[in-house]
Amino acid sequence: MSTFSKLVMNDIGIAKNRNRQFAYWSKIYFFTAIICGFIIYTVLLLTSQVTPEVIGIAPAFLLFTSFFTSMAMIIREWKGNTVGWWLQLPYSRKMLLGAKFTAGFIRFLRVAVIALVISLAFWIEGMILKPSIWKHYDVGYVTTELGKMYIEILALCPLLIVSGMLFAILRHTKFRPVSPLFWVAYGGLISLMFSTFFNSKTNTDFRSTWTFAFPGLSTGTTLIVGILLSFVLAYLIFQFAAFLLEKHAEV
Amino acid sequence: MNTAVETIKLTKRYGSKIVIDNLDLNIEEGKVTGLLGPNGAGKSTLLKALVGLVRPDSGSISIFGQKPSIKLNSEIAYLPDRAGWYQFHTVKTALEYAKSVFPGFDEPKSEEMVKQMKLDIDMKVETLSKGQQACLQLILCLARNVRLCILDEPFSGIDLISRERIIQGIIESIMDGSRTLIISTHEIYESESLFEKVVFLEEGHVKLAGEVEELRRQGDSLENVYRRLYR
Numbered sequence: 001m002s003t004f005s006k007l008v009m010n011d012i013g014i015a016k017n018r019n020r021q022f023a024y025w026s027k028i029y030f031f032t033a034i035i036c037g038f039i040i041y042t043v044l045l046l047t048s049q050v051t052p053e054v055i056g057i058a059p060a061f062l063l064f065t066s067f068f069t070s071m072a073m074i075i076r077e078w079k080g081n082t083v084g085w086w087l088q089l090p091y092s093r094k095m096l097l098g099a100k101f102t103a104g105f106i107r108f109l110r111v112a113v114i115a116l117v118i119s120l121a122f123w124i125e126g127m128i129l130k131p132s133i134w135k136h137y138d139v140g141y142v143t144t145e146l147g148k149m150y151i152e153i154l155a156l157c158p159l160l161i162v163s164g165m166l167f168a169i170l171r172h173t174k175f176r177p178v179s180p181l182f183w184v185a186y187g188g189l190i191s192l193m194f195s196t197f198f199n200s201k202t203n204t205d206f207r208s209t210w211t212f213a214f215p216g217l218s219t220g221t222t223l224i225v226g227i228l229l230s231f232v233l234a235y236l237i238f239q240f241a242a243f244l245l246e247k248h249a250e251v
Numbered sequence: 252m253n254t255a256v257e258t259i260k261l262t263k264r265y266g267s268k269i270v271i272d273n274l275d276l277n278i279e280e281g282k283v284t285g286l287l288g289p290n291g292a293g294k295s296t297l298l299k300a301l302v303g304l305v306r307p308d309s310g311s312i313s314i315f316g317q318k319p320s321i322k323l324n325s326e327i328a329y330l331p332d333r334a335g336w337y338q339f340h341t342v343k344t345a346l347e348y349a350k351s352v353f354p355g356f357d358e359p360k361s362e363e364m365v366k367q368m369k370l371d372i373d374m375k376v377e378t379l380s381k382g383q384q385a386c387l388q389l390i391l392c393l394a395r396n397v398r399l400c401i402l403d404e405p406f407s408g409i410d411l412i413s414r415e416r417i418i419q420g421i422i423e424s425i426m427d428g429s430r431t432l433i434i435s436t437h438e439i440y441e442s443e444s445l446f447e448k449v450v451f452l453e454e455g456h457v458k459l460a461g462e463v464e465e466l467r468r469q470g471d472s473l474e475n476v477y478r479r480l481y482r
Binding site: 001003006007010013014016080081082084085087088089090091092093246247250251 | 302306322
């Protein structure tokens with residue numbers, strides 16, 4: 001196994017690291033939340049309070065997990081007092097952050113697959129329990145639309161991952177006081193992303209026509225330009241984070 | 252004798268507090284040097300600066316004739332003060348990780364040290380005692396074939412038996428005399444026998460430095476020299 005792969009594997013371990021007691025309870029909480037979520041969803045479905053849009057747009061919020069996962073991977077180096085070991089490694093800061101980026105992306109893929117399975121399960125339940133509203137959405141349509149949604153999410157998650165890393169590093173430099181500005185910029189970025197990619201038709205009544213089940217996924221030029229811009233921005237933020245880590249972060 | 256570490260007019264401030272103050276220091280290659288001094292003397296900051304974990308405000312550092320750099324860290328094994336290790340590792344996976352990421356890591360030597368320090372190879376780090384974790388981290392440092400080994404407070408908060416094991420580990424690692432070792436510690440009594448040279452720091456500058464044998468001839472133990480200097 002190469003050095004980079006070993007670093008990635010270690011960073012995946014850091015991302016999911018919990019103490020034993022918390023790991024035990026987190027499993028209990030996770031399964032309880034699944035059961036409660038299923039019961040609540042069923043009640044809302046039967047009383048017609050849940051719409052297909054909710055299921056369509058929900059995966060977009062997964063993007064937030066990529067931000068917080070990457071931020072946590074770096075913060076845990078400081079909190080766990082392993083940062084001295086991490087930063088003495090004789091590899092470029094880009095390589096160290098590249099490993100964390102890769103680990104964050106792999107973790108995100110895992111979460112995305114779980115969310116996809118849950119989304120499909122909710123769709124199937126909707127079609128069974130409320131066929132009058134959900135009958136327009138056959139499996140092929142749902143799969144295609146969810147697929148498009150996930151392609152957009154996966155294309156955007158690098159930007160969120162590097163943003164999380166940058167924020168975590170910023171906390172350990174003399175530039176820490178500008179962190180609140182970072183949150184403002186981050187809020188702006190998120191609203192821009194949602195308005196560009198996901199939100200253009202959210203106010204449309206889904207019942208009027210089945211085509212609005214997925215609230216306004218961008219297509220064509222807007223999508224391609226948006227994704228390319230997000231890649232460029234992600235690259236620039238990554239370079240800046242590596243620069244901060246090398247030149248300004250202190251232990 | 253060649254110089255392993257040299258600082259010239261080194262200064263580091265945290266805000267208005269000067270932690271290292273125009274420090275001129277020479278550490279000889281191939282010797283075991285003790286870095287002693289009270290809390291706040293600047294020992295840990297100096298050691299961090301050697302591996303690039305803090306950046307000096309002015310002055311210069313030279314390690315084997317080179318400026319500290321990421322690349323040069325492949326020649327240095329550094330045990331940070333109050334460091335932790337990845338809690339999800341077992342002792343075995345920690346050694347495997349070290350073998351992959353630390354240049355010069357000698358796996359057979361590390362396994363031998365694990366046996367000597369009576370660590371269970373399959374135990375998770377989170378289940379090890381504080382002393383056992385310290386022993387593991389020491390192994391991760393000492394099992395590397397590097398020119399410079401820096402140990403910052405390796406005995407801090409460690410029980411007597413673990414301390415003796417750590418000292419034994421250090422003694423065995425310096426037997427061949429090829430590496431330079433810098434040890435910062437408050438545990439002077441236990442570690443005195445390890446040192447060939449000693450540097451006493453106070454408020455970021457050298458208060459006294461010299462050969463341990465020479466200091467002993469002038470006074471008595473390092474502990475007494477320490478008391479005299481800082482009382």
